[in-house]
Amino acid sequence: MDQKDVKIVNQDEPVVPRTNSEKEGISNRLKRIEGQVRGLQKMVEEDRYCVDVLVQISAVQAALDKVGYQMLERHAKMCVTNAVKEGNGDEYMDELMKVIKQYSK
Amino acid sequence: MDQKDVKIVNQDEPVVPRTNSEKEGISNRLKRIEGQVRGLQKMVEEDRYCVDVLVQISAVQAALDKVGYQMLERHAKMCVTNAVKEGNGDEYMDELMKVIKQYSK
Amino acid sequence: MDQKDVKIVNQDEPVVPRTNSEKEGISNRLKRIEGQVRGLQKMVEEDRYCVDVLVQISAVQAALDKVGYQMLERHAKMCVTNAVKEGNGDEYMDELMKVIKQYSK
Amino acid sequence: MDQKDVKIVNQDEPVVPRTNSEKEGISNRLKRIEGQVRGLQKMVEEDRYCVDVLVQISAVQAALDKVGYQMLERHAKMCVTNAVKEGNGDEYMDELMKVIKQYSK
Incomplete structure (x- = not known):
């Protein structure tokens, strides 16, 4: 997924700023x-058996999915909802759908 | 994906040992x-915009998918094929299908 | 995916009604x-080779994905956006995220 | 997924023929x-609510996934295993991995 194929909104920070506790939660997950x-x-x-490694790769993917989904959900419910309420939601909704399309690939 | 749900074969190392060049290739990808x-x-x-982070998470997932697929393919073409040729392939093929089923979840 | 795990909003029809041309477009895709x-x-x-059948199953899945995505996008941009603007968007946004989570499984 | 991107083996029928009971099982699933x-x-x-339709689309996809996986598993355990045992398994294993790669897209 390339940024240029997805990003529409000219935005550098979350529309609704992340709280310190939110940042810490995401950081902890990413550190793990x-x-x-x-x-x-x-x-x-250590030359471990292929299937053992594959099971572990799949665990990392599940953990990444979880962070991604958490961030997507927060973005939709906070940033996108806020933008819609303030009357400039269309490009945020467009962008959200592009993110979702790319994730489902 | 839990190891106990997938692993069938009592095996600690690859059936066909990884060459040093193979190990190095995988290690380099994992370091990246x-x-x-x-x-x-x-x-x-740095409080970057949600969609920028999401695009980057999706890039990491694509990179992990690639390592996983590479390892799966090598396992199938080397370890599983070898086991089938030596007459004890059934449990390896069973296990391969379980890995694939779990990855497609 | 079970309806009871996803549906939140007490709604029987689209918030923004489908036009005849929209209905016809979806119907044609579904007929194909x-x-x-x-x-x-x-x-x-006709006892065709497994891989030929698998390629064709994958084509049907791609076609279904397309109808699903089209409907999801239309729902987000029309129904959910509308509900947010009218001040009762929270449950629609919750529901949208549940649909997305289930689709990514 | 395009047939020309996946199919390697010059084969029109399953290597190990499907039994009548197997055919019937698949046919019944496909009819449903x-x-x-x-x-x-x-x-x-009937102009049903978008999320109701989406839940139902996802049920159809799950049913198709199941038929596809069942056929893939049978192909791997019967046709591919057989080909490997008879000494011409390499192209079958190559093809299997291509099918799996395409399905994971």
């Missing part, structure tokens, strides 16, 4: 994912 | 992915 | 898909 | 799916 990716490297170095 | 996950953390700290 | 499914039955009766 | 697609047309004609 970083640890899982390092764990994958170790498995390959 | 680790870097991308750290990049995601930075984006969240 | 029905024809494709009948084609699959014929392939199985 | 055909009925579900007709049900979708009726929902659109």
